[in-house]
Amino acid sequence: MTKISAESTGTATVRKSDTATIGNQPPKPPQSVLDGFSAMADRFMEAAQSEASKRAYDSDIRMLAASGITIPATAAEVIEYLAQFAGKLAVATLERRLISLHKAHLENSFKSPTVHITVKRTMQGIRRTLGARQKHVRPMVKDDLLEAMVMIDRQKPVKAARDRALLLVGFASAMRRSELVAIQVGHLTWLSSGIEIFLPHSKTDQERQGRTVFIPFANGDRCPVSALTQWLDVAEIKEGFVFRAVSRHDRVARHGLSAQSVALLVKSSVARVGGDADKVSGHSLRAGYCTQAAMTGLQPWQIREQTGHKSDVTLAKYIRPVARRSIPTLL
Structure with missing residues (x-):
């Protein structure tokens, strides 16, 4: 046999x-x-x-x-x-x-x-x-993100700039971690109101039609567009992958990050502020956007425009309860 x-x-x-x-x-x-x-x-x-x-x-x-x-x-x-x-x-x-x-x-x-x-x-x-219920990771909503930013700024400047941009862009774009690490400089279009990021393909886009994600400017140092600009300037990235590995000597690598690196970054940022790293993953950024958007009153179709979900049924799995009062803005 x-x-x-x-x-x-x-x-x-x-x-x-x-x-x-x-x-x-x-x-x-x-x-x-x-x-x-x-x-x-x-x-x-x-x-x-x-x-x-x-x-x-x-x-x-x-x-x-x-x-x-x-x-x-x-x-x-x-x-x-x-x-x-x-x-x-x-x-x-x-x-x-x-x-x-x-x-x-x-x-x-x-x-x-x-x-x-x-x-x-x-x-x-x-x-x-x-039971067939899948394990759901905890979403990173606005409060979690702001707490993480404080501790990230205590790192070496280049790594801090990378981590800040990765978390803020990951949250504001609601991308999957595989989509996030695949972004290249050529996919970026800078506008007066924010930035457009073209995704050539994704998990639910098997025929590679592609879609565009828009991230608007936000106020203060939590602006994902400004954080991305600062990272590209500090790292002197002109082409190729946007998000790259940074060595312990604060030097930027030529190759892009893996999807697992996003999960490790989210876990480490939560652990630094005393949170439970086992309850979060790279998916927490995407779930965090969906949850925060629902808390602020956005309609499902508006959220799906950003996330790329095909149906409200699938989107509903990403909107998770948190022990917080409603917050008026996404960022």
């Missing part, structure tokens, strides 16, 4: 013993995909799935392989897997593993066991027993 391949391609191998012999004909192996496409066609098919989705799929394939799940799997095997890891893994993780297993079967021309009624009932029982 051959287990699911854990190679980075995410393509699963199959159990050779499951190929059937019809009459006197030799067994015909299942055909997962057609062969012989041109290099251009292969590139287009590869581009149909985002890099983040591919990484998640590959990770699930490796985890399933480590647990002994083979292709083709039976409904009984899948049910036992769910029962074994229910409570150990998040409900959302189990659901994603089922999706990956389903895709692996379809790619190898096998019937997916995940559509079996008993598998669906097992998953439904897990949701009812353990």
